[in-house]
Amino acid sequence: MIGVIILFVLHWYGSLFFQTFFHHRYASHAMFTMSRTWEKIFHVLAWIFQGTSYLSPYAYGVMHRLHHTHADTEKDPHSPIYDKNLWNMMWNTRRFYNEVDRGIKDIDPKYIKGVPSWRAWDKFAEHNITRIAWIGVYILLYWLVGAPLWAYFVFIPMHSLMSPLHGAIINWFSHKYGYRNYEVKDTSTNLMPVDWLMWGECLHNNHHKFGGRPNFAVKKFEFDPMFVCIRIMEKLNIIQYKKGKLDTDYM
Known part of the structure; x- marks a missing residue:
């Protein structure tokens, strides 16, 4: 059973790492830059770690930009206000993403500009045969x-739906529970000040206030572990961190 726990934890944090670092902070918000070579490397690594639930950075980036512009309105791709329950919200999110x-x-072209796009790779990574092979x-x-035997029926479905599971935690629970540092026009909240569960993504209210800010932690008692990773990758010259970057029209 220890092996099962290790596999699940590795997949949880590995998959989420690429979702927050590459899909969210890079593809959606362009908080830093990287070479085209590194961009393709991260496409492949995201596929390896997300597996069956691989998300296209292009589709994710475009959809997330629309979320920030229309947060908690009828045009929001995923809002707990306009969806009657969690399952309904995630189904509508899936439909919008597809x-x-x-x-x-x-x-609108402004939401597409600058979003990394490797559509041939996405077509392969999202193919039904590829997804089934990962299962x-x-x-x-x-x-x-x-x-x-019971672990197969409990954990394999969660491995297969890892990315939507991560999305559900943020898009539903981080708009319903927690605390708020800022009164913004949407219902975003911070689920926990030290986000050990979601690589900093649970500092969601802070992020909705400062959409282009790479460090989601604002208060002294808050901590965003992904920002540490961003600084390390900057030191390694994998990325070029945009110091002082704040918001743009879609952030």
């Missing part, structure tokens, strides 16, 4: 660590 991903959603990998790994 429309953006397939290019059938009419999008096979999860089953094999659980077999290798000697997981009990």
